[in-house]
Amino acid sequence: MASQYTREVSYRIFAQEFRDSNLSFKDGSDQYSPQYLLTPTGAKINRMFIVGTLTEKEDIGTDAEYWRARVVDPTGVFLIYAGQFQPEAARVVAEVESPQYLAIVGKPSTYQTEDGTILTSVRPENIHVVDPATRDRWVVETAQCTMERINNIDSNHPDAVRAKEHYQPDVSIYRKMAFDALKDLNSG
Amino acid sequence: MIKDISKQIQERFNQKGYTIPDSEIETRLDKLINEFKVPAEEAHRSVVNFFLKEYNIPREDFFPAQGDTPTVQISDIDTDNKWVNIRAKVVQLWDSEHESIDQVGLVGDETGTIKFTKWTRADLPKLVEGKSYLFKNVVTDSYEERFSIKMNRTSQIEDINDDIIEVELVPTVEISDIDTDNKWVNVRAKVAQLWDSEHESIGQVGLIGDQTGTIKFTKWAKSELPALVEGKSYLLKNVVTDSYDGRFSIKMNKTSQIEEVNEDIEIGTTEVEFIGAMVDIQAGSGLIKRCPECNRALIKGVCGEHGKVEGVYDLRIKAVIDDGRSVQDSLLNREISERVTGITLDEAIHMATEALDQSVVIEKIKGEFVGKYYSVSGPKLDRYILVDTITPLGPIENSEIEAIIAQVEV
Numbered sequence: 001m002a003s004q005y006t007r008e009v010s011y012r013i014f015a016q017e018f019r020d021s022n023l024s025f026k027d028g029s030d031q032y033s034p035q036y037l038l039t040p041t042g043a044k045i046n047r048m049f050i051v052g053t054l055t056e057k058e059d060i061g062t063d064a065e066y067w068r069a070r071v072v073d074p075t076g077v078f079l080i081y082a083g084q085f086q087p088e089a090a091r092v093v094a095e096v097e098s099p100q101y102l103a104i105v106g107k108p109s110t111y112q113t114e115d116g117t118i119l120t121s122v123r124p125e126n127i128h129v130v131d132p133a134t135r136d137r138w139v140v141e142t143a144q145c146t147m148e149r150i151n152n153i154d155s156n157h158p159d160a161v162r163a164k165e166h167y168q169p170d171v172s173i174y175r176k177m178a179f180d181a182l183k184d185l186n187s188g
Numbered sequence: 189m190i191k192d193i194s195k196q197i198q199e200r201f202n203q204k205g206y207t208i209p210d211s212e213i214e215t216r217l218d219k220l221i222n223e224f225k226v227p228a229e230e231a232h233r234s235v236v237n238f239f240l241k242e243y244n245i246p247r248e249d250f251f252p253a254q255g256d257t258p259t260v261q262i263s264d265i266d267t268d269n270k271w272v273n274i275r276a277k278v279v280q281l282w283d284s285e286h287e288s289i290d291q292v293g294l295v296g297d298e299t300g301t302i303k304f305t306k307w308t309r310a311d312l313p314k315l316v317e318g319k320s321y322l323f324k325n326v327v328t329d330s331y332e333e334r335f336s337i338k339m340n341r342t343s344q345i346e347d348i349n350d351d352i353i354e355v356e357l358v359p360t361v362e363i364s365d366i367d368t369d370n371k372w373v374n375v376r377a378k379v380a381q382l383w384d385s386e387h388e389s390i391g392q393v394g395l396i397g398d399q400t401g402t403i404k405f406t407k408w409a410k411s412e413l414p415a416l417v418e419g420k421s422y423l424l425k426n427v428v429t430d431s432y433d434g435r436f437s438i439k440m441n442k443t444s445q446i447e448e449v450n451e452d453i454e455i456g457t458t459e460v461e462f463i464g465a466m467v468d469i470q471a472g473s474g475l476i477k478r479c480p481e482c483n484r485a486l487i488k489g490v491c492g493e494h495g496k497v498e499g500v501y502d503l504r505i506k507a508v509i510d511d512g513r514s515v516q517d518s519l520l521n522r523e524i525s526e527r528v529t530g531i532t533l534d535e536a537i538h539m540a541t542e543a544l545d546q547s548v549v550i551e552k553i554k555g556e557f558v559g560k561y562y563s564v565s566g567p568k569l570d571r572y573i574l575v576d577t578i579t580p581l582g583p584i585e586n587s588e589i590e591a592i593i594a595q596v597e598v
Binding site: 047049136175 | 467508511513515559561582586588589592597
């Protein structure tokens with residue numbers, strides 16, 4: 001039977017929390033099982049939605065085009081990599097001039113360096129140019145989503161339990177991050 | 189398991205006045221089942237036959253004479269492997285799919301209907317659709333929790349001349365009443381949506397609704413039933429309920445029937461609103477072609493039901509809206525799509541003709557809509573909101589931000 005496939009939610013994560021994330025795993029054992037990244041506040045993400053400012057872009061590909069873009073939110077930087085397997089997204093990156101507000105739907109990806117540090121980046125599914133109002137709305141929404149997760153961190157939800165076990169997060173840091181992001185918006 | 193079967197067998201023989209030691213029955217059963225891996229049912233049979241021979245018991249003596257067999261109503265049949273008599277009318281005869289089956293179909297009485305199978309080897313008279321009979325010594329059976337009766341060599345069939353049996357055919361139910369699977373029902377409903385079939389075994393799939401709600405339906409390709417048309421109302425007879433992941437659906441198979449009804453059944457729905465970012469516009473959006481006969485969207489110019497046809501253009505948007513917590517599929521029909529994009533169907537056709545590519549329309553819509561925030565509202569049908577209003581969200585108010593800051597500070 002054709003299964004009733006459920007689409008993964010696009011989580012809202014600030015760059016700072018995304019950078020702090022390093023627990024990546026598969027749900028299930030076969031090769032098609034989805035890959036997840038668990039963040040310190042307990043978001044188990046397979047897809048994310050980001051709105052930020054493109055500050056730099058560079059074609060780091062040798063043969064084919066392979067774009068690395070830096071997209072900034074009030075808390076830090078997301079690294080976005082788009083190549084031949086993300087043709088639509090790569091085309092947008094190739095065409096836009098920085099700075100520009102971009103909305104990105106993508107998959108989290110992790111890379112382990114030689115010294116064992118885990119770096120996170122985003123593999124875009126689609127990228128679109130948006131206006132400042134959309135960016136502001138994203139900041140507010142992401143602050144709210146982050147606060148909801150922080151408020152649930154002591155619950156017995158399996159993702160919260162696992163996040164606490166792995167990161168032993170000081171959630172006050174993320175509370176302050178969300179608060180500062182909102183403040184920044186209000187003064188600007 | 190062996191103990192149980194052994195006990196059953198012994199009781200049967202006891203009733204007839206023959207005493208057979210437990211141990212003997214158990215030894216034989218154990219050998220068949222454990223040593224020779226014979227299925228329990230077959231072992232049961234084999235042991236009974238063995239002792240009939242061994243003790244020289246006439247078969248007629250042992251197998252239920254009709255006096256013993258209870259006459260039951262169809263709704264009373266709730267166990268398998270029971271000998272019963274029933275008075276019933278032949279409601280439907282189906283095509284036998286195997287030479288070992290002489291006739292197969294549906295019989296019914298005042299309490300319901302049940303499938304019957306008449307074995308070729310039973311050598312019984314031919315049953316005629318619409319006629320009533322007394323079926324003696326038939327045995328009950330079950331398959332995937334559905335009961336049936338089998339007519340074999342010990343069964344007898346007698347005509348009932350007066351057609352007294354008023355068959356309670358399959359009950360006609362409302363959609364909200366469907367709460368068990370594997371039940372045969374009739375449903376009066378309107379086709380709310382046809383979806384794209386994802387498998388060749390599925391003729392049509394979509395959503396039907398009545399006053400009480402909506403439910404998914406699947407019409408198997410093998411059912412050879414007429415095509416359902418979106419927006420039309422039907423009496424769907426003899427459909428089977430099913431469930432998957434706690435959600436119910438109905439299946440239409442070879443024994444189902446479809447009758448169009450004249451009335452326009454109103455679909456009861458709940459109006460919902462959803463606010464979030466549009467994170468994707470799915471394939472099958474923008475300028476599409478539909479089959480002129482059944483209205484389903486063509487895939488590469490081919491209709492799943494009617495093959496290659498001259499399609500009729502339509503405009504629609506299948507948008508995925510997401511608020512970071514849950515995903516909401518949203519469907520914008522031609523009218524709403526035209527209004528929100530400012531592209532009329534004719535303009536869309538023109539764009540596609542200029543570019544020699546139908547996909548320019550979806551690309552243009554994606555470029556304008558994906559990544560931005562919207563509020564959509566409309567009736568919710570299954571996993572879709574059928575959007576009747578879509579509003580882009582403007583700049584967020586400072587007061588709103590302040591209210592949220594106040595919450596965070598606590």
